Structures are given as structure tokens and as C-alpha cells.
Amino acid sequence: MNRILGLFLLATVALASGAWAQSQGRAERRDAIFLRFPEMAERYWVNPETNAASHKVVAVPMPRQCAFVYADSYSKGHMSESEVQQLAVSSCNRKLAELGPLGENYSVDCRCQVVISDEHYVVPRNTLPTESYGPVSIFYRDPNGNVARLNGLARYGALIGRDRSVTFRIDNPRGERVCEGTFTNDSPGSGRYSMSCFGGKFSSNGSYQSKTGSPNDHIIARGHTGQGQPVSMVIGLPAQLAGGLYGGI
Template sequence: MRKLLGIFSLVVMACLAAGTPAVAQIVNENDPVFLRFPDLRKRYFGSSETKVAVHKFIAMPMPKQCVYFYVDVYSKPSMSDRDTREEALRTCRNNMQKYGPLGENYAVSCECRIVIGRDKYRLDPGELPTLGYAPLSLFYRDSAGRVTRVHGYTEFGLQFRPGESGPLTVYTPTGNRVCTGTISIPGAFSGNFSLNCPAARFTASGQLQYDQGQNPKDHTVGRGVTPNGGSVTMVIGLPSGAAQARYGSQ
């Protein structure tokens, strides 16, 4: 009997442990998500609106912040915790609908989720992105006029702000690495890039230009040349369909 009770106790303890959620991590202004978005950091920690808000929620497209934008909502006196949360998700989903299909950029579904709520992270630590991510399209035209198109996503370690430089990696929708490169942003709306793409058989370097579209369709365009006389157009921040329609024939 004692043995049975001992086994039963162990089973109960294991079930309780499995059912206990991880303790939510409290947000800090030096966390990667706030360093990637200085405007969000300033508003969340420094504005009068957030200091009086009882409820605060931030929604982002996930996983890995698959589209480079966020929605932050701070409650007004008449808003409940649930109202604030639902407004953040609703606004994020509306932005996603304006953005367009992402099936050619990601093999996984990109959906809005609450990342931060009540000053705590609402995702497991492993789900929180530590770098920036965005859909990317490459259009390579060789010296004979033949065009190669690459749609996928990019991972980068900078916020596309003046004075920055950092690495950039291009992946297929399934996560296979296609290109590596660098980006530097000396000016407010322009910069430089270099790419080495063994899988697509080209290297290129050129200029970046920031295109401020209707939110959330702000994006960055890189135009460069290859050593053998080809040309490359790199579009960061637009889904493949929008990138193809606007830049695919250039």
C-alpha cells in the first residue's frame, strides 16, 4: 500500500509540474525587442500615456516576428484588460491583411500574437526573436537578360537606422541559407549592401533606398550590380507578390 501511495504521489507531482506554466519574464528596456524598435522603447517606458495606462499590450506577427512591425495599445480609463488585448490583436491582424499573402516567403503560418502584456512576456523565451526578420525577394538579371527570382526571408542584426552596419542572411521559405551579406546605413534614407549568393550563383553590391509606403508597407530596396555585368534588385519588407508586382520587371 505504501508503495502504491508513493507511486501515486509521484504521478500527481509530475502532473502538477507539467501543468504549471513557466514564470513570465518581466520586460526591460534593454531587451532585444525594444532595442530593435527605439520608438517603441521610448513610448513604452517614457511617455505619459503609458505611465497612466493600467493595461499595456504589444502584438507582433509571429513566429520570429515574421513581418517587421508591431502594434502597441495602452488602455484608456474605460478599457478593460481584455479590451486592450483584443484591440492589439485586431489592429495587428488588420495590418496583416493589408500586407498581403506570405506563403512564398515563409513555409510556416505568420500570425499575430500577444508578445507583451501587463509588463511581462507572454511567449516562451525560445519563441522571442533576438534578431530582426522580414520577408525578402531577390531579382537577379544576368548579362544575357536571364532572370532568377528568390523569395524567402532575411535575418538581420540592425534596425535600418543612420550610422548602423551589420550582417544580413537570406533564407528560402523552408529555412535553407541562400545568401550572406552586409548592410551599412550611413544616411537617414539610404545605405549600401553586399551579397554573396552561392546557391543562386552571383555576388553583388549596391545602394539601399528606404521607401516609406502606407503602413505597414514601408520597405527597403537595394539595387546593385554583379562583377559580370548583371543587376540585382533586393526588396526587404514586402511579401513576394507585392515585390514581384512592383520590382520584378525592373
């Protein structure tokens, strides 16, 4: 009997240790990931039907949410936590596949994984971005009038549309900083931008709009260089998709 009790206690400790190892801290309503996706936050924390679900899971592309998509799933009936996690990852991967390849923007292997499960982080907090990340493509005309393109990764530390002024930077696929700029909010979905690239050799000013829905939430900015040449910048769509929609500038 004592041996059985000892084995039971040992198993209980092992299970508890495993659960503790998986938890990377409790998720909060004001965490950056929920601020970036207010619709998800509403379902996860407020909506009575989904908030009361036995299991609640969030999956995003990693590392550092390499694409601006997400999937949140909620248990129905007797679904297990594992089943809800699989559902969230599958939904996230489907959205990621719909965007197309990201290799022209950056070289990381972007894949969906569970980051929050039942109000606890299951990845280290420092692996999640404190900034917003997204693929970016800039289309412009060179001095000869030919269309040129710069692909890379955009990052900005605040919420465009909620903060009056948001600074951003753009890295090329090798991770080198090539552009810096500012979005100035005039209304929740639009405003002005200014940008300087390649150490001041290329600059642009104009306006931007936030687009929601299919094929993915994204930002389209249009303006001109100092020489009057047109410029288009797309944040949130992979290079191929951005080129097909906006590459004609």
C-alpha cells in the same frame, strides 16, 4: 467557516499560479523588440499619456515575428486587460492582412498574438527573435537577360541605420541558406550593400534605402552583378507586393 476559508485560500493560490504561469519575465526598455521599434518604445515607456495607461499590450506576428509589423494598444477609461489584448491583436492582424500572403517567402503559419502585456512577456522569451526577421525578394537578370526572382526570409542581428556595419543572411522558403551579405551604413536611412549567393556563383553590390510608412517599413537595395546585370532586393514586403512595386528592376 473553516471550509469556506479553505476554499478561498485554494482559489487564491490557483489564481496566483495561473498568473505566474502566464508571465514569462518582465519586459525592459532595452529589450530587442523595443530597439527594433523605437516609436513603439517611446509610447510604451516614455509618452506620459500612454505610459500611464492601466493596461499596455504589444502584439506581433509569430512565430519569431515572421513579418516586420507590430501593434501596441493602451487602455482608455475602464477597458480591461483582455479588451486591450484583443484590440492589439486585431490591429496587428489588420496590418498583416494589408501586406498580403507570405507563403511565397516561407511556409510558416504567420499569425498575430500578444507577446507583452502590462510590462510582462506572455510568451517564452526564446520564442522571440534575437535577430530581425523579414520576408525578402531578390530580382535579377539571368545571363540571357530574363528577369529571375528569389524569395525567402532575411535575418540580420543588428539595427540597420544605427550600427555601422550589419551582416545579413537569406534563407529560401525551405529554410536553406542561399545568400550572405553586409549592409554598410552611410547615413541613418541609406548606405551600401554587398551580397554573395549560391556559394559565390552570384554576387551583387550597390546601395540601399530604408523606406518608412505605407505599405510597410522596408528596405530597397539596388545594384549590379559582376557582369553588370541589375539587381533589386526588397526586405520587409511579401513577394507579391515586392514584385508589384520593384519587380521590374
